[in-house]
Amino acid sequence: MRETIATLGPIGTDSHKQAERLGVDVSLHETFQAAIEHAKRYATKLLVPAGFKETRGGKQFSWVDFHFENIGSVELEKVWFEDTMPMVLLHKSYRAIAIHPSTSSLVPDLEKYEHIRYTSSKVEAYQLFKQGEASAVITSKCITNEKSDQAYIKSQFEPSMVWCLYKMKNSSE
Structure with missing residues (x-):
């Protein structure tokens, strides 16, 4: 049986890219919480970046919260660092920004957005951003439209990330 790793989707996320590099089946989920629940339910492995953050129950939930909350049920199997895909801040106005919580520190003037x-x-x-529901965004540069988005690039980023591969305790390899 081929090994499966649960992580954040959709296709095109840094998590998806890292999981694929491991040469396994990848189970993509809308949130890390959904990936965590899948990994526990089906005893698959779980790939989580150390920069992981999302909102859960109205509160910020991060990698450290996950790690300590699950200390009895998950085991850290492998850790490595790898650059994320290059990112850009596309900015048309301060009306609205769409942003993943883990990248919010990259926007020094975040409080200016309405x-x-x-x-x-x-x-x-x-x-x-493309649908006009946000006038600014931080996203992976590779998914932007080189022609139509070029004029809106305000900043570019090339951070590295620590990746954590977990296995469920008491699961067979």
């Missing part, structure tokens, strides 16, 4: 819409991925954030 509305901040947190998304489950940079892919989703970019879709909102």
